[in-house]
Every structure is written in structure tokens, then in C-alpha cells.
Amino acid sequence: MDRLLNLRAFVRVADTLNFSEAAASLQIARSSVSKLIQDLEDELGTRLIQRSTRQVSLTPDGHAFRERCIALICEAESMQQMFARDGPAPRGALRVSLPSRIAHHIVAPALPDFFARYPDIELDLVSTDRPVDLLGEGFDCVVRVGRQKDSNLMSRKIGELEMLNCASPAYLQRYGVPQTVDDLHRHITVGYSSRRASRDQPWTIVENGVESSIRMKCLVSVNSAELFIACCKAGMGLIQIPAYDVQLMLQDGSLVEVMSDQRTAAMPIAVVSPERPSASPMISAFADWLSTLMDEYMAERFAGPSRT
Structure with a gap:
């Protein structure tokens, strides 16, 4: 799966237009990202990214290749997850941004259940009502309410809010x-x-x-x-x-x-990430848990309102 890292590196650079940010999100050196992109371009025989001292931009071939890369990454990750049910439990740090009231009133009270299920995940939860820059601010995923407009990100709908x-x-x-x-x-x-x-x-x-x-x-x-x-x-x-x-x-x-x-x-609520949530066991675990939590919360606690 070494070639998958080249594709991931290209997609991250294409989305951020910044080699340093792409390297940070992949947790590898900036020089490694540059080499991965160069190797990919050499193999394909075409320039994907235009580099200068002031800016990074995609070539026409780069734009076309990015769409194919996302599909290939998703398919490869899906294949890897086919037999992961009996594999090791999700492990590592997960940085998530959530709307403030969902974080305070729904997620926080239920965290003991999350950690009972996933004791090896460390959550870094950021509660804010502003639309964060997922890639630029180093989030693994964000919970967003409303129609998603950023086609560069993967979105998994987990419910609707009346x-x-x-x-x-x-x-x-x-x-x-x-x-x-x-x-x-x-x-x-x-x-x-x-x-x-x-x-x-x-x-x-x-x-x-x-x-x-x-x-x-x-x-x-x-x-x-x-x-x-x-x-x-x-x-x-x-x-x-x-x-x-x-x-x-x-x-x-x-x-x-x-x-x-x-x-x-009704407003859709979704877990949004740079790649399809199933591509990361931690993101997938969090999205599954939050989807169930939202369903249970709405079913158990919503009562008929006073109407005029």
C-alpha cells in the first residue's frame, strides 16, 4: 500500500495548497511530501502541481487526477476495512470540532459510554459555533449542521435536526x-x-x-x-x-x-473529514457512536412543544 501514501500526500496538498500543512496532517516531514509528489509526477509523466516561492496551484491534470485519487483512496480504505471487525480496537488521538450546544448538552454527558467502548482513543474536543478550517486548524473531523458546500471534503450524514x-x-x-x-x-x-x-x-x-x-x-x-x-x-x-x-x-x-x-x-447533521469517515477506524468509530447517540437523544428526550 506504499502507493496509497503518494495519493494521500497529493490529495492533502491539493486541498490545502500548502506542503507544510499537508505534511503536518500526514504526520511526516515536508521534504517527504515533496518527494512523494515528485515520485508520483515522475511515474505519471505529467506535472500535477505548480510550485513557486509564493504559491502552490494545481495544473489541469492535477485537478482531474485529484478526483480519481479520492475515489481510489476511498476504495482502498474500504477494502482494508472489510476484515477489520476482528482486528485491533481503534487507538490514538482524535481532534474533533463540534457545535457548542451539541458538545455541551449531548456529547459531554455521554462520554463515559464512549470511553467504555473505545478506551484507547484520546479525544480532543473543541466546542465552537464558528465554521472552523478543518485542514488548516488540524482537525481530524468536524460535526456540522446544515447543507455541506465544500466538495473537497467527505461528509457522512448522521441525522437530521427538526x-x-x-x-x-x-x-x-x-x-x-x-x-x-x-x-x-x-x-x-x-x-x-x-x-x-x-x-x-x-x-x-x-x-x-x-x-x-x-x-x-x-x-x-x-x-x-x-x-x-x-x-x-x-x-x-x-x-x-x-x-x-x-x-x-x-x-x-x-x-x-x-x-x-x-x-x-430539517437541517442535516454530518461528520465531515478530509477523507471518507470509514477510511479512519477512529473517525468511523466516533461517527457510529455519535449517530446512535443523536438518534437515542432525540427519541428519548424530545417532548411535544408549546405551539401557537
């Missing part, structure tokens, strides 16, 4: 209860901004199978789930949010669901 439209009782008393899409034009929303989304992202509503986008006035924009919910509770606007995030608040009445028959589409 989305609700919510407001505080104080907000509804002041602005009234929206009943229709047209009503929303007279309301305000709490904005959510990040490097990937601006504060004026429109609301989406699905009614009779048809999705509509509505832009509403936004007085305050935030960049964390905790602050997003806090602003809604303070009466600063309507929000669209995963049901598990506000379950207790719906039960105690501090938040209320509105337009329950006109929700936005």
Missing part, C-alpha cells in the same frame, strides 16, 4: 402572533452571522411542500447559539432553531413555537 419557529411571550405580546408568511413582513428576527453566513440571511418557510424565502428586519445579530437563544428570550425577535436546542424552554413557557405548520426544512 427546526422550529420560536419567539418569547413578551415578543408576541408586543408584535402579535404571526399566522402566515405575509405576517412575517411586519416582524423582526434575531440575526445569526458567521464567516459563511451574513446577518441578513432570509428565513425559509415550507408550506404545502413549497419553500419560500422571507427577509425580515434585524435589530441584533449574534455569532453563538447561546446568545441567539438569549436574545430571543429577551424579546428581540423571532428565531428558527433546532427543536432540541429549545426543548426545555418550550416546556417551561419561556419560548413558544409559532407557525408550527410552516416550519423550515
Whole structure:
């Protein structure tokens, strides 16, 4: 499988456009990455990567070869895993980024179960609501909510999050209860901004199978789930949010669901990695465990919300 390392090195350089970052992610020397790429180019008889003192870029052949490499790596790793059930247990350090509320409320309480199953894995968990640079920041995998736009990464869907439209009782008393899409034009929303989304992202509503986008006035924009919910509770606007995030608040009445028959589409949740999760026993183990955990959490703890 020595040739597989050449392919891995090429894909990492193609994704990062940086030999040092590729070397760090592969845990080998930068000079070794350069030699692996040079050997590959010599064998293929074509230049895959253009190098200069200032930048690294892919040639047209490099772009085409990258897609074939990913398929070959995935197939090779799949073949290696065919008979791994009775092999050694996953072992090593795994660095994972997770959305803050999933990390705090779902993953952390269940960690004793994870380590009972996988005592030889060491987890480095980073809790953040910002979209991290998976390769640049040295993560093995990240848990992301929403549609995945980065075609350079592998994504394994592990579930969906039901989305609700919510407001505080104080907000509804002041602005009234929206009943229709047209009503929303007279309301305000709490904005959510990040490097990937601006504060004026429109609301989406699905009614009779048809999705509509509505832009509403936004007085305050935030960049964390905790602050997003806090602003809604303070009466600063309507929000669209995963049901598990506000379950207790719906039960105690501090938040209320509105337009329950006109929700936005469920948000997919996925484990994203530079390669297919099954390519790494540790990533595969974590993804399997988290998928089961999310299913059990939603089934056992989600109760019917207060609706308006």
C-alpha cells in the first residue's frame, strides 16, 4: 500500500495548497511530501502541481487526477476495512470540532459510554459555533449542521435536526402572533452571522411542500447559539432553531413555537473529514457512536412543544 501514501500526500496538498500543512496532517516531514509528489509526477509523466516561492496551484491534470485519487483512496480504505471487525480496537488521538450546544448538552454527558467502548482513543474536543478550517486548524473531523458546500471534503450524514419557529411571550405580546408568511413582513428576527453566513440571511418557510424565502428586519445579530437563544428570550425577535436546542424552554413557557405548520426544512447533521469517515477506524468509530447517540437523544428526550 506504499502507493496509497503518494495519493494521500497529493490529495492533502491539493486541498490545502500548502506542503507544510499537508505534511503536518500526514504526520511526516515536508521534504517527504515533496518527494512523494515528485515520485508520483515522475511515474505519471505529467506535472500535477505548480510550485513557486509564493504559491502552490494545481495544473489541469492535477485537478482531474485529484478526483480519481479520492475515489481510489476511498476504495482502498474500504477494502482494508472489510476484515477489520476482528482486528485491533481503534487507538490514538482524535481532534474533533463540534457545535457548542451539541458538545455541551449531548456529547459531554455521554462520554463515559464512549470511553467504555473505545478506551484507547484520546479525544480532543473543541466546542465552537464558528465554521472552523478543518485542514488548516488540524482537525481530524468536524460535526456540522446544515447543507455541506465544500466538495473537497467527505461528509457522512448522521441525522437530521427538526427546526422550529420560536419567539418569547413578551415578543408576541408586543408584535402579535404571526399566522402566515405575509405576517412575517411586519416582524423582526434575531440575526445569526458567521464567516459563511451574513446577518441578513432570509428565513425559509415550507408550506404545502413549497419553500419560500422571507427577509425580515434585524435589530441584533449574534455569532453563538447561546446568545441567539438569549436574545430571543429577551424579546428581540423571532428565531428558527433546532427543536432540541429549545426543548426545555418550550416546556417551561419561556419560548413558544409559532407557525408550527410552516416550519423550515430539517437541517442535516454530518461528520465531515478530509477523507471518507470509514477510511479512519477512529473517525468511523466516533461517527457510529455519535449517530446512535443523536438518534437515542432525540427519541428519548424530545417532548411535544408549546405551539401557537
